[in-house]
Amino acid sequence: MTVKSLLPLYTDHPDREGRDRLEILTALIGAPAFDPIFRDVIIRIPQGHRVYQWACVVDACERARHSGLDLCSTHFQEWGTARESGTTRAEFLTTAEPLPRAEYDREGSCLICPDRPTSPRTELRLCIRHYGAWKYSVSVRDAPVDFDQWVTDQEPCEGYGNCQVTVCPGLAMSPLGLCCWHRHRYMRDRRPGGAALPSSWWQRYEKQGQPVRVSYTDQNAFRAWCAAVDPAPRPEQVNLHGLRPLLRAEIQWSLFAHTQQDRHSIWKLDWIQKLVNLARERDAGSLTDLDLDGFPRFHTAIVKKMLHYLRLVYFTPQQAREAGFIETDHFGIRFPARASHIDLTAISQRWLRDLLWDYTADLISSPRRPRTAAPIDGIRRACTELSAFLEVDATSGGHDPSALRVEHMTRSSPTRGTVNRTACRRW
Template sequence: MTVTTLLPQPDTRTGRDRLEVLTALISAPSFDPLFRPDIIKVPPNHPVYRWNCLSADCDRSTMGHGDLCSSHEMLWRDHRDRGGTRAEFLRTAPSVGPGDGVEQRTCGICPERPARHLTLELCQYHEFRWYNHRGRRDGDADFDSWLLDQHPLPGFHSCRVQVCPEVADSPLGLCFRHERRYRRHGRPGGATLPSQWGTRYGRRGLVAPVSYEDEHAFERWCASAVAVLRPAQVNLRGLHPLLQAEIKWGMFAYTQKAHGRWELVT
């Protein structure tokens, strides 16, 4: 869940008083610390804000108002149509791997770089090296043995989008999803990397230069771009402090009474 818009609010005495009260309540020992950060990360199987699939060990988000991810929902319907029961399906449902919406993971070799291949947990550079290594051996290669010879590379720092908590995927300074969104928006400011920068610079341990048609336009895009949707996150960065406090208190207060499940994936 991403919260990104706020209508202008006058900084009235009433608003300041309300913020002071909410700040005190949020700082109290009885307040669940889960809801204090500006980026609230909801763990799997949360009793109120459950976002993950009901199938065991599945970290994909649920589909709509159901309790299964889209892949397991399709498998369940096929199982049901063949006369199977829900309990039997949940007990025997196969793994379908990580989904696109899961939280960014780090490369198992480069702790400062994001994993592009989520199953192998490899950054883009080491994913290329692994498949190249395996291809030279006609697919007969041991992954664990190959890992022993790999070395970590430095990362690209945090994503330059101001509300984004993720790390950059390339020297451009954007995480994978914001880089993809930047291209869809027509590349404001014309920020580009040299062609084949990974081969010409990255694999030689050099820093690839970034060129701009208008660097200020690129910076403005980074300042205004919205956060990417992560089902397990409520991103409050960039909001007015009063609105941040109201959402934090509201989410906590909802957990303190009898209720149904509140969907985060909206």
């Protein structure tokens, strides 16, 4: 499925289209009115956002919503129990205890080692090395240990650098060079390339101040896996790393434009991230490059809406006329239960298509414009029928209006009289 109304305008200079569109979006994204949270390569949505709502509705709960609900999985189970006992939802939300971020969703640096990530198994914000040291310190002392003082007394350890996965901004948790999430993903994918650390590497090498060497059965396969694997899913963010510049700007602008609508469909952040991952996997240069036939239904709906937002940016009304469509949003009009986009490309004769465009633009711009899209649908259908008739019956398919005569108008019986009379005047 291709989007005809967003195909290149500059067929003689195809490289110009991408440059022009990227320049337009870059200027819009840099404007003061643009929400700065959408400017970053990693878009982090704050808790309680009006449009992109991802957090549990229990006050101060830091966990993500579960399976299309507005509660996290734990509070959803608690609500089911409370409802059976007769508790109302309002009472439950008032009395429910907020929960901290789930372990697998935590990220950040160790309190002692800023270059090492926190261990996912603890809320103490310590790396694995210092978490183990803290547990040991507590176990060997009879008296309670002051945690803050203990942290002050510790020496920071050197980090392992960033995660080697191309699109991951996290810190590596070991000399293997992978963050916690990607280490588990690597094991689940059956260790492509066979990257491994020597046994007892900390005691034998790192503790002794010696470098830890990583072994591979196929280092190129490991590098290929790092380049292809998706980023770690985070409930509050969309990771745009690895996208081509135009596609990244298109998604940033579309996410912002979606927040400016009075009425908008629900776009879940995990849906957006999966869409980004699909586009990255296919190395798309623009949303117009994506084959929507291979996309899940809800992703297809999101892409089509994004393309609508981009049409309003990429095309002026005159350019829309050249491309063969009309956007009612260009005229500040949106008919009830109808999209802004009206496709006119089924009308093959350019003169007839331009005539219909001008007629429709005048109609929706007039003080007595119709209240619904029914008149526009009717005249577009009539012009489409007239176009099909002329292609078959008229000389040269009706593309030369000077060769048409009144009999062509009178013989095109399926079409409507208004269209025939208007076309006749133009002839």
